[in-house]
Amino acid sequence: xxxxxxVVQDAIAPTLAASTRDEAIAALMDMLVDAxxxxxxxxxxxxxxxxxxxxxxxxxxGNGVAVPHLKQASxxxxxxxxxxxxxxxxxxxxxxxxxxxxxxxxxxxxxxELHLEAMEAVFGSLSQETFRRFLRQASTVKEVxxxxxxxxxxxxxx
Amino acid sequence: xxxxxxxxxxxxxxxxxxxxxAMLLAETAQRFGGDVTVQxxxxxxxxxxxxxxxxxxxxxxxxxELIIAATGDDAEAxxxxxxxxxxxxxxxx
Numbered sequence: 001x002x003x004x005x006x007v008v009q010d011a012i013a014p015t016l017a018a019s020t021r022d023e024a025i026a027a028l029m030d031m032l033v034d035a036x037x038x039x040x041x042x043x044x045x046x047x048x049x050x051x052x053x054x055x056x057x058x059x060x061x062g063n064g065v066a067v068p069h070l071k072q073a074s075x076x077x078x079x080x081x082x083x084x085x086x087x088x089x090x091x092x093x094x095x096x097x098x099x100x101x102x103x104x105x106x107x108x109x110x111x112x113e114l115h116l117e118a119m120e121a122v123f124g125s126l127s128q129e130t131f132r133r134f135l136r137q138a139s140t141v142k143e144v145x146x147x148x149x150x151x152x153x154x155x156x157x158x
Numbered sequence: 159x160x161x162x163x164x165x166x167x168x169x170x171x172x173x174x175x176x177x178x179x180a181m182l183l184a185e186t187a188q189r190f191g192g193d194v195t196v197q198x199x200x201x202x203x204x205x206x207x208x209x210x211x212x213x214x215x216x217x218x219x220x221x222x223e224l225i226i227a228a229t230g231d232d233a234e235a236x237x238x239x240x241x242x243x244x245x246x247x248x249x250x251x
Contacts, residue, residue: 057181061210069177094210112173113219119176120217127211 001078001117002152003125004145006105010035011081012141016102018083021091025050025068028081028104037079038106046070050104060093064136065126069105071115078118080105082144084136100136101126125151160192163237164227166199171247174219177210179248184210186240192230194240199223207240 011031018024029047032038038046050070053059060066081104088098103122107115125131131151138144169175175183187194187207197204198216204227205212218224224244228236 057178059177067177112176113217116174116176116214116217116219119214123211123214127209127215 001114001121003080003121003148004152006078006080006118006121007082007103007148008032008035008037008079009141009145011037011079012144013081013083014139014141014144016083016085018085018089019087021054021089021099022047022051024083024085024089024102025054025104028068028083028102031081031083032079032104032106039074042072042074046072046106054091058092058094060091060095060099062093062095062097063126063129063132064088064093064097064100065103065132066091066093066099066101067103067105067119067122067126069107069115069119071107071109071112073109075106075108078105078107078114080118080122082135084138084144086136101132121152160229161231161233162227162229163233164225165237165241166223166225167241167244169218169220169222169224169244171250172220173250174222175213175216177214179243179250180210180213182243182248183213183240184208186243187236190228190230190232190236192228192233192236194226194228194236196240197225197227199225 194207195204
């Protein structure tokens with residue numbers, strides 16, 4: 001699975017202005033709503049569910065990245081939104097550091113293998129220091145899209 | 159004396175190695191002193207079992223065979239404990 005196929009290009013915020021985790025999650029979800037990937041009627045429920053999942057165990061896995069996610073029956077294909085926050089957000093991350101890059105990932109509930117493939121794509125990139133650094137430095141949607149494309153074709157050196 | 163140990167185990171929970179199981183595996187692996195790796199039986203290279211991100215990169219679905227390997231004084235115990243977690247399906251449905 002390629003990042004560029006799951007990341008909704010209209011749902012990339014290179015300069016997110018959010019000061020809390022829950023604000024950031026809502027902003028990411030709103031981009032997916034505006035892009036037509038999440039129904040307006042699902043918005044509140046989805047946000048609540050992502051936050052609930054986050055409260056059970058942070059998806060701030062360290063190194064300034066977080067991957068809040070949700071599996072939902074009404075989600076038909078895997079979609080992701082990306083936000084970059086220069087100031088950093090407290091995600092209760094495992095390493096205690098603020099989070100600068102957030103991937104919100106929504107997957108269909110009945111296809112766990114799709115969710116795992118999406119996670120593989122996301123972490124295949126996020127586990128590389130080069131990718132994390134470039135992502136954090138990106139200031140336009142175009143730069144993020146270029147980076148995702150490079151990552152998909154493994155053009156980044158480790 | 160450094161010892162090594164390894165064991166094959168199948169992913170049994172329906173959702174596979176998603177975030178929560180990956181975190182449980184990593185947290186457990188971190189308790190052991192030596193290197194601990196986890197590898198898909200159908201792939202050549204293992205990943206660091208102490209890293210959630212690397213475990214997630216295995217995309218191990220239900221039914222995937224894993225090889226858990228460890229080195230160090232507590233290698234045997236590490237492999238045993240991690241394999242038991244996987245075999246028990248991480249106490250998920």
